[in-house]
Each structure stands twice: as C-alpha cells, then as structure tokens.
Amino acid sequence: MRLHVADHPLVAHKLTVLRDKGTPSPTFRLLVDELVTLLAYEATRDVHTDTVQIETPVTTTTGVKLADPRPLVVPILRAGLGMLEGMTRLLPTAEVGFLGMQRDEETLEAITYANRLPDDLSGRQCFLLDPMLATGGTLVAAIDYLLARGARDVTAVCLLAAPEGLKVVEDFVGDRADVQVVVAAVDERLNEKAYIVPGLGDAGDRLYGVV
Numbered sequence: 001m002r003l004h005v006a007d008h009p010l011v012a013h014k015l016t017v018l019r020d021k022g023t024p025s026p027t028f029r030l031l032v033d034e035l036v037t038l039l040a041y042e043a044t045r046d047v048h049t050d051t052v053q054i055e056t057p058v059t060t061t062t063g064v065k066l067a068d069p070r071p072l073v074v075p076i077l078r079a080g081l082g083m084l085e086g087m088t089r090l091l092p093t094a095e096v097g098f099l100g101m102q103r104d105e106e107t108l109e110a111i112t113y114a115n116r117l118p119d120d121l122s123g124r125q126c127f128l129l130d131p132m133l134a135t136g137g138t139l140v141a142a143i144d145y146l147l148a149r150g151a152r153d154v155t156a157v158c159l160l161a162a163p164e165g166l167k168v169v170e171d172f173v174g175d176r177a178d179v180q181v182v183v184a185a186v187d188e189r190l191n192e193k194a195y196i197v198p199g200l201g202d203a204g205d206r207l208y209g210v211v
C-alpha cells in the first residue's frame with residue numbers, strides 16, 4: 001500500500017476549519033468539496049491517458065485524453081457522498097458505483113446496506129471516496145469488493161486517517177493489488193470509541209445531520 005499525505009497550506013487551512021466543531025453543515029459540505037478537489041489532483045496523478053491529435057487554431061499538435069476503460073469512482077455512503085461531486089468534476093469521464101456501508105458502533109464491524117458496482121473491474125482504475133479511515137474496517141471491506149471483481153488498481157481518497165486503520169489496510173492489501181491511500185492528514189490515534197483524535201467528529205452527521 002502506498003500512502004500519500006497532501007502537504008499544502010491550503011489543505012491544512014481548510015482542514016482546520018473542518019475540524020472546528022463550530023463549523024456548520026453548509027460550510028462543512030463546501031470545505032469537503034474543495035478539499036476533495038485538491039486531493040483528487042494528487043490521487044489522479046497516474047490516471048491512464050491516451051494520445052490524441054488535435055488541431056489548435058494555429059497548428060496540429062499531440063495531446064492526451066482520459067483513456068478507456070473509464071475510471072470508476074465509488075463513494076462510500078453516507079459520508080463519501082459529500083466527496084463525489086468534487087471528484088467527478090476533475091474526472092468527467094468516470095463511471096460512478098455506490099457502496100452503502102455503516103459501521104456498527106458497538107462491534108465496529110462494517111455492515112453493507114447497498115452495493116451497486118460493475119461486475120467486471122479488471123483493468124479498471126478505481127477510486128474509493130470516504131472522508132474517515134478510522135479502524136480501517138470499512139475501507140478493507142470496500143477494497144475487498146473491488147478486488148473480488150478483478151480490480152487491481154485502487155486509490156482511496158480520505159480526508160483523515162488514523163495510524164491504526166492505515167496499518168489494517170496495509171496488512172490486508174499486502175501484495176494483492178496496487179492500493180494507494182491519499183489523505184489530507186494522518187491524525188494521532190483512535191479514542192476508546194474508535195473515533196479519530198483530534199479528528200473532526202462524525203463526518204456523516206456533520207455533512208448531513210444526525211439521523
């Protein structure tokens with residue numbers, strides 16, 4: 001597993017406002033969207049492209065376009081939905097799949113309540129979106145769904161990760177696939193409720209309100 005931590009003052013600034021418990025949902029949603037755009041720039045550095053010939057008003061030249069097969073973007077509901085628009089803005093050709101997963105707050109097991117993915121992901125570049133990588137249980141289960149469909153090139157875009165969760169993902173992936181995790185920051189640790197510290201609280205609740 002490869003880890004990329006975005007090291008940029010704009011990322012740090014936006015993340016600080018996001019962490020602030022006084023930041024209301026509309027601002028939180030906007031900041032998540034802006035942060036994803038900055039992270040997507042790093043996360044798509046190895047996106048496949050094809051060479052194309054085009055004519056500018058002046059001459060003929062060689063350029064690139066996003067290649068086929070199209071990349072697949074998969075937000076992990078609920079909280080990952082807040083990252084979808086920012087990602088597809090940068091990857092306009094992407095196909096979008098969906099995973100609905102909820103962590104059981106007692107057992108910390110990830111329960112899947114929605115799964116809409118293409119059957120065959122061999123040769124496809126896949127991007128998983130989830131703001132929080134805490135114990136890693138949710139991300140491991142999501143990566144497992146993609147690997148089971150033949151994906152071998154997976155990038156997870158997260159806002160915050162705990163060191164404990166990163167280790168779990170790394171141990172799960174081993175050398176089974178090329179998995180990259182792109183994050184805005186790696187935080188200190190998990191607390192006794194497996195929340196990220198200092199973190200930003202419950203990302204789904206802060207985006208969409210408590211249900």
Ligand SMILES: O=P(O)(O)OC[C@H]1O[C@H](OP(=O)(O)OP(=O)(O)O)[C@H](O)[C@@H]1O
Pocket residue numbers: 076077078079080101102103104108110130131132133134135136137138139165194202203204205
């Ligand atoms: O690494 P883990 O320990 O598995 O925890 C991280 C997961 O928990 C949160 O989702 P949650 O289960 O709260 O669902 P939600 O998005 O509907 O709020 C978060 O968005 C991740 O999906």
Ligand SMILES: O=c1cc[nH]c(=O)[nH]1
Pocket residue numbers: 132134194195196197199200201202203204
């Ligand atoms: O800190 C955490 C841990 C899991 N899920 C969240 O939304 N936040």
Ligand SMILES: [Mg+2]
Pocket residue numbers: 079202203204205
């Ligand atoms: Mg939640």
